[in-house]
Amino acid sequence: MTFDSLTFALFIVALWGLVGLSRGWRVRKLELLAASYLFYAAWNPVFIWLLVVSTVIDWHAARRLATTHNPHGRKAWLLLSVMVNLGLLSWFKYADFFIANFNQLTSWAGLPGFQAPLIDVVLPIGISFYTFQTLSYTFDVYRRRIRPGNDFADYALYVSFFPQLVAGPIVRYEQFAGQLASPRPMTAANLEVGTALMVAGLFLKTVLADSVFAPVVDAGFAAADGIGTLSAWSSILSFSGQIYCDFAGYSLCAIGAARIFGFVLPKNFHAPYAALGFSDFWRRWHITLSTWIRDYLYITLGGNRHGRARTLGNLVIAMGLGGLWHGAAWTFVLWGLAHGLWLVIEHALRPLAGRSALLAHRAMAPVYMAVTFVVVTLTWVLFRAESLSQAGSFYSALLSVSASTMNTAAWLALATMTGLLAWHAAIRRVEIELVYDRLAWPLRGVVMGLLLAAVLTSPGESRAFIYFQF
Amino acid sequence: MQATHRAISVIVLALLVAGAALAGWEWFWRTQGYEPALYDDRDLWSLHRERVTEVDQARNFTVAGASRIQLAFSTDAFESSMPGWTATSLAINGHYPTAVVEDLAEDDDFAGVLLVAVDARGLAHWYRDMSEPWVRHYHRDFGPQRRIERQLLTALQNRLVIVGSEFNLVRRLTGWLDGRPPPRHYTRLLHDRTISADYQQADVEGLRRHFAQGLAADYERRPAPAPGRWRAELESIGEAVSAIQARGGKVVFLRMPTSDRHWELDSENYPRDRYWNRLSEATGARTVHFADHPELAGLELPDTSHIDGRDRAAFTRSLVAILVRAGVLPDAE
Structure with a gap:
């Protein structure tokens, strides 16, 4: 169900x-x-x-x-x-x-x-x-x-x-x-917050992931062999939006469904595209899986207890196995290993940031955010591709310069992705439930009603939640 | 205001806002002349596939094929011509039926009469797996929840315009920006998964061009295999026919009518004497070719490949008569 x-x-x-x-x-x-x-x-x-x-x-x-x-x-x-x-x-x-x-x-x-x-x-x-x-x-x-x-x-x-x-x-x-x-207290307040979380989650899933992003992603990857540069970028940026909205949407629904019965489940996402680096990304993306991998895989392998080289090796192994957890395909393993590599590079560069006033300056935060997002997005190609050869074709399209145009759906997806990034940047230090609590009750009702209406007016092909296959 | 009252007020207000927005959206599209419509999908197909083995197999008539039979066959006309029989359409628009036939052959509970509407092209290797995802969905994904979900969806689709995927908010937004309103269909999916077409509402000339060009391009892209290879590749479907017939069922291959350029292309690429006429011998099933039956050959095909909804009952009654004469169906008298 x-x-x-x-x-x-x-x-x-x-x-x-x-x-x-x-x-x-x-x-x-x-x-x-x-x-x-x-x-x-x-x-x-x-x-x-x-x-x-x-x-x-x-x-x-x-x-x-x-x-x-x-x-x-x-x-x-x-x-x-x-x-x-x-x-x-x-x-x-x-x-x-x-x-x-x-x-x-x-x-x-x-x-x-x-x-x-x-x-x-x-x-x-x-x-x-x-x-x-x-x-x-x-x-x-x-x-x-x-x-x-x-x-x-x-x-x-x-x-x-x-x-x-x-x-x-x-x-x-x-x-x-x-x-x-x-x-557990099945109060009206829990019912309201739980319902709001579920409606927000369904909005992310049915309106943004399925209706705005998925058609652009599907069209792009279906034409991976001959896709132009602009279309390839719009597709993979849309996939960044789709995978986030799909899975964060599911998690919100889960947390909301538990909440209406008075249970509190742990948060699973917190503005991951506003992460400053890859360690920060994994503290914000699929939090309950990344902490599981840290506690039961990385630490079991030895964690950081056996020297620097072993620590970095453990990171790569843990991330590679984390990739394999996502799916039985080499594309997922490579996706995990790539993230392990980004973590290793980040560990290697971290001392530099400590020694340089410029690199440690607060003004650099948007640069780190942008670099993290672009690298994470490029790494999603491995996650989305159905085969290594399709991933290869897609990377060559992304990194080449070939003519292509974008249709209205792609422009809409890019605009939505831009809004999503701005939203993540705005809430990266904020608990969203506190923001919700501060809204006047009529505004909460109207916003929830409009999101629900958008959900109910977004019928389409039945797309299973992406993480159901994992 | 107390916290409890405030929380309830938020939910009530949200429901009112959502309800008003939905009512406005529905009203808007109805004022534009759109009506509720049923939409086909794998769950709806699975509901019908499930039914095929639940009915009395001695009076079970099942149809497999693609759009031609889906637009031509009427379960109501069949059941009134053959009282006591149950007719089910497993035809899938745009999908040749080989995988469906093989699936029914593997199902020991199926022992009815299976009409397979297909042409020689549709039995070639290029098209063997077209309907396999539907069969796979039935066996792997279709369960109690999807059964209920599809029944609820059917009830809503029959009553509300905005449940149709063409009225998706985002699709309508991009459509509005591109100046593309929702399409107005000349076909209508009926409760039994057959389709009624009203060619008075269609751009018939455009459709004729579309079918001829598409077919010519497809014959270039996927040329006919040599007759020997084509026949050799019928082995698995022959085994499927044998399995059904060994259980007391019957299988009939029906070559649906095509006309004009469509028929010319079919005949050029798959000459009847070298392909279709070998089918019965290769599979052990009976075959019916429209050209041998004036009542089928004489049907008007507005787009060269499909019949108008007004001819569905006549087509079905003619088909029943042919099958009775062939001994596939008992004489209803």
């Missing part, structure tokens, strides 16, 4: 009414748990078992981790959790990628007889997100950062809570457990 569907609108209204009318916190939580499983089953009931397996295994592994003192025994329980979660993820998401690469290797090696058939397995929606979420739980229990929960139903709700189930934010147990302990 997607947030931009009519079905979801009915689902959440009915659920809000049901939970709101129910008495007793435990009953409400069980209703939310049942509704979350229904939400997942609405896509494909068959894959419910994956969610159940992941939940049950990690629940038991974590309890054993907490009571076992033998280091080998603890490692075995951790390994079980990792193997089950990553095993499921690998099978459903990466099996065909590995087989295709194996086939390519045997073909290069002159062994065409060693070709394995592709499995063509369906990718269960949200598997990348909930496996990372449950893994964070067992990792944290293993590191004794948290104590395991005492209530299985609470833990199951933590894993499957429908707003964050299929595309995040990736929530840590410590962020959620406290909220499960006492009744």
Whole structure:
């Protein structure tokens, strides 16, 4: 079930009414748990078992981790959790990628007889997100950062809570457990803020990502082999807008949907295109994934504890694996590695900025912002391209000078992207919810109403949220 | 004002503003002469695909093909000619049906009569996978939620103009800047996924040119395979026919009428004696060619490839009569 569907609108209204009318916190939580499983089953009931397996295994592994003192025994329980979660993820998401690469290797090696058939397995929606979420739980229990929960139903709700189930934010147990302990306030204020966040998220998704940006991006990449310079730039700048509005829109909807039931989910985006450098970008883009990669991958690899060279190597490896998490294709791996490289370069240049008054001056901030945005945008080519050859064609179009014209849709997309950049620059140090709170109530109502009207007058081809495929 | 009242006031005001804006948008387009319309998509196709295996297979008539049969066939006319039978259209505009036939063959629950409206060109390798994304969508993505979503969308599309993608706010903004109003269609998708065309509303000469030029260009880009290769490549569809017929079903290939330049191009590139006439032998299915049946050959084809909505019932009744004579359908009497 997607947030931009009519079905979801009915689902959440009915659920809000049901939970709101129910008495007793435990009953409400069980209703939310049942509704979350229904939400997942609405896509494909068959894959419910994956969610159940992941939940049950990690629940038991974590309890054993907490009571076992033998280091080998603890490692075995951790390994079980990792193997089950990553095993499921690998099978459903990466099996065909590995087989295709194996086939390519045997073909290069002159062994065409060693070709394995592709499995063509369906990718269960949200598997990348909930496996990372449950893994964070067992990792944290293993590191004794948290104590395991005492209530299985609470833990199951933590894993499957429908707003964050299929595309995040990736929530840590410590962020959620406290909220499960006492009744969440389903107040009118939470309903208003939650609804406003959902409407804003749907506006980003249906109006900006799907209607303004996506047609320009799709046209540009479909013609990647013969595209002109101007069109290529308008396409990739539009993709910067599309990917942000699509995923930040989803995250806002998720946070808003949780809020109307009184839950607070962590922020996932904060003005990423106003970042001053790549470290700053990753503190603002898909925040819950980048902190996951930092805490459970980069630090596990050794983090910055083994010298400068190893630190930089760990950065590149972590980002490369982060790229692979996004999709089973070399384009995603290269996208991640490129971001790792930008982080390495930034680390290398940082001492220079410390020594130069000019480079450290506040007036340089717009320059850093612009450089970061342009490099991030150019790196998106790898993310969007369907193949390395398409990415190559697109880069050559971007970096060459060939005649092309832009149509009205492309101009509109560029104007919108410019507005988005200005918006990010304006809110880079501001909490948007505080800005909303300061608005007079009639203005809040009119703005929310106009955004909702724009959402409802933006029907079109059904485009799945981009991050659903990850 | 109390916080609770203020929050509720914000939501009520937002709903009023949105409601007023939507009502104004709907009213504006209705005053411009636009009417609600149903729009086809993979979910709607999947709803019909699902139905094909839920009905009584002994009285199940399913149609696969592209736009020609989608504009010509009437499920209502069929069901009134064949009382007790259920007719379903799985035709997809602009998509040759090979993947649909193979999908039905793999479905053990399908054992009805399958009419495949296709020409020799549509069975060539160039076009084999055209409808595969629709089949894939049905098997992979179509589930309980999409079923409900599509039913809700159908209900809205039947009642509101602005639910149509052509009335998308951004599309209308760029259209307005470019001086392009929403198109006025001469075709209308009906509840059964068939299409009714009103050629009195169409630029018929423009359509004739469009089809002739497009077809000529396509024959250059994708030339006809040699007859031997064409026939060899029918092996998988032959297996599909065998699978359906082994379960008690029947498969009929129907060559829909084309005329004028369209028919000339078809005949030049895929001469009937070297292609179509080999189809029955290669696949084990019955074939019906429009040229062998005056009631089909005599139909008026305004754009050289499709019939007007007013002829749909007559076409369907003629088709039923031909299939009864061929023993594919029982005599309704």
